[in-house]
Structures are given as structure tokens and as C-alpha cells.
Amino acid sequence: MYSLDSDDTLRLVQITDTHLNGPEDGHLLGMKTLHSMRCVLDVVRTxxxxxxxxxxxxxxxxxxTETAYQHLHDALIPFQCPVFWFEGNHDQPEPMQAVASGTEHLNRIIRTQHWQLILLNSQVEGAVYGRLKKDQLDLMExxxxxxxxxxxxxxxxxxxxxxxSAWIDRIGVKNGDEFCSLIRQYDNVRAVLWGHVHQESDQMIHGVRFMSTPSTCVQFTPGSEDFSVDSLPPGYRWIDLHADGRLETGVSRVEGIEFEIDYSVKGY
Structure with missing residues (x-):
């Protein structure tokens, strides 16, 4: 458990699906992911x-690769605030943990005076889809x-x-219904936040805010039946968590920069 100092508002920034490679010019679907992430972080600074x-x-x-995780760690040092990571389907736990060793990155429970963040591992080794295993649901409860x-x-x-989106919904959390049923038993759950889908969404379900966030690299087309790459630029989400439980949030994207994307690729 990690204790985080904040005033009456906890100010978060979420970046997701950075898809970094060891080589600095590594790319996803033609987009150089370290460059696009740095462009997003420039917007965050502003x-x-x-x-x-x-x-x-x-x-x-x-x-x-360990070098990819080191790129991420190094890029976020200038923000001089705690940074918390967890696994996606593309991540490799051992090199990820090697770079995170001695840092706050892998803490799962973060608490302030008014809020707690519960960060779970939905990775299924060798699979693109996710599942919240019993130990993760137990940790949450x-x-x-x-x-x-x-x-x-x-x-x-x-x-x-x-x-x-048919193709995306085949690779979500396989026990999402179980998770949603569990959180409805607790009055203090205010929001659920994820990545993976490379697109923005925001809706209220049974009094809980459910949100996804653009990738810092390539975006996927909302509502698409099959794999489809969108033309929207990279972005991030900001979230302000207030002492009374209110949540304010928004998504910002990089403007004025052309990114190279290979639209002919039919998977990632």
C-alpha cells in the first residue's frame, strides 16, 4: 500500500498503450511510439x-524488452510525481519488474485522505484477452x-x-460481468478506468463512471466490426478526484503534428 499526499483534490494523469520498443525508432502500425508518447507528454506539461x-x-x-520499460521510466522522471504501472497483454512481467525495482511503480493500492486507487492485473499470459483472477478480485474486495x-x-x-465493437469486445475482460456484479456491492466505488481499446469512452452505469482512454500512439476506430485504425491523434486523460467523491475528467490530444500510420495492417 502506498500513501499519497494530496490536498482536497487528487489530480491524476492517465497515459496508456504506449507500446514502446527497445530501439528508439520502434513503431506500431508505422507510428514511432516513443516519439508519439513524447509528443503527448509535451501536451501534458503544457x-x-x-x-x-x-x-x-x-x-x-x-x-x-527491459530497454522499452527504461524509456518509459526515464520519460516520466521530469514530472516529479509518483508513477504507477501495471500489465497489459503485450507486457513481459520480468523486464517490467526489473526496471520498476526500487520505485513506487508496481504498488497496487494507493491511498490519500479521501480516495483510494486499486490497480489490478488483468493479463492472461499468452493471450490478448484479459481476466481478473481470484487473487485480483480478492485484493480489490x-x-x-x-x-x-x-x-x-x-x-x-x-x-x-x-x-x-465486435473485434474489440472479443478481447476484453472475460469475467467482466463478475467484476461489475462485485463492485455493485460496495457503495464507495466511484470509477473504473482502463486502456487496451485505443479510444475514448465515458459512461455512467449504476452510479459508477466507466472510462477508456486514447493510446499515446495509434487509435482504433470506435464501433468497428473488424480491426480498423482511426485517424485521430494520440492523447491522454486527466482526472481530478474531489474530496466529496465528485470526478472531473477530460481527454486531450496532440494537435498540429502529422503521424505516419500504416492503414494496410490488419492487426497489432
Whole structure:
């Protein structure tokens, strides 16, 4: 458990699906992912003058190399705030943990005076889809029961609800219904946040805010039946968590930069 100091508002930045490679010019679908992430971080610097923590919500690396995770770690040092990571389907736990050793990156429960963040691992080794295993659901329920007084945001990589896109919905959290049923038993869950889908969404379900966020590299077309790459630029999400449980959030994207994308590729 990690204790995080903040005032009455906890100010978060979420970046996701950075898909970094060991080589600095490594790419995903033609887009150089280290360059596109740096462009997103430049927007963050301009827009967010105060950041209490940064969440990096999976698929940190495309090639699973230690060097890729080091690129991410080094890029976020200048923000001088805690940074928390967890696994996506493309990530390799051992090199990820090697770079995170001695840092706060892999803490799963983060608490402030008014809020707690519960960060779970939805990775299934060797699979693109996700699942929240029993130990992860147990961790979540333990934290919720321990501090019913804290407003709670839960985050993991894969999407727990339908995105309305046939190919994407085949690779979400396989036990999303179980997860959603569990959190409805706790009055302090305010929000669920994920990556994986490379697109923005935001909806309220049974009083809980469910949100996905653009990738810092290539975007996927919302509502598509088959794999489809969107022309929207990279982006990030900011989230302000207030002491009374209110949540304010928005998505910002890189503007004025052309990124090279190979639209002919039919998978990632």
C-alpha cells in the first residue's frame, strides 16, 4: 500500500498503450511510439501544472524488452510525481519488474485522505484477452472492505464492458460481468478506468463512471466490426478526484503534428 499526499483534490494523469520498443525508432502500425508518447507528454506539461500521480495502464511495451520499460521510466522522471504501472497483454512481467525495482511503480493500492486507487492485473499470459483472477478480485474486495470511507477508483488494462465493437469486445475482460456484479456491492466505488481499446469512452452505469482512454500512439476506430485504425491523434486523460467523491475528467490530444500510420495492417 502506498500513501499519497494530496490536498482536497487528487489530480491524476492517465497515459496508456504506449507500446514502446527497445530501439528508439520502434513503431506500431508505422507510428514511432516513443516519439508519439513524447509528443503527448509535451501536451501534458503544457496543460497540467499540478499532477499528484501518473497512471500508465498497460501495454507499456510492444517488444517486452527491459530497454522499452527504461524509456518509459526515464520519460516520466521530469514530472516529479509518483508513477504507477501495471500489465497489459503485450507486457513481459520480468523486464517490467526489473526496471520498476526500487520505485513506487508496481504498488497496487494507493491511498490519500479521501480516495483510494486499486490497480489490478488483468493479463492472461499468452493471450490478448484479459481476466481478473481470484487473487485480483480478492485484493480489490479486501481494499474496499478495509476502507469503506474512501472513494475508490479501480483500474486495469482490459475493458470490463462492451465497447460496441465486435473485434474489440472479443478481447476484453472475460469475467467482466463478475467484476461489475462485485463492485455493485460496495457503495464507495466511484470509477473504473482502463486502456487496451485505443479510444475514448465515458459512461455512467449504476452510479459508477466507466472510462477508456486514447493510446499515446495509434487509435482504433470506435464501433468497428473488424480491426480498423482511426485517424485521430494520440492523447491522454486527466482526472481530478474531489474530496466529496465528485470526478472531473477530460481527454486531450496532440494537435498540429502529422503521424505516419500504416492503414494496410490488419492487426497489432
Amino acid at each position: 496543460e497540467r501544472t499540478q499532477i499528484d500521480a501518473i497512471l500508465v495502464t498497460g501495454d507499456l511495451s510492444q517488444d517486452g 479486501k481494499a474496499l472492505k478495509e476502507r469503506p470511507d474512501l472513494h475508490t477508483l479501480i483500474s486495469f488494462h482490459h475493458h470490463p464492458i462492451s465497447m460496441g
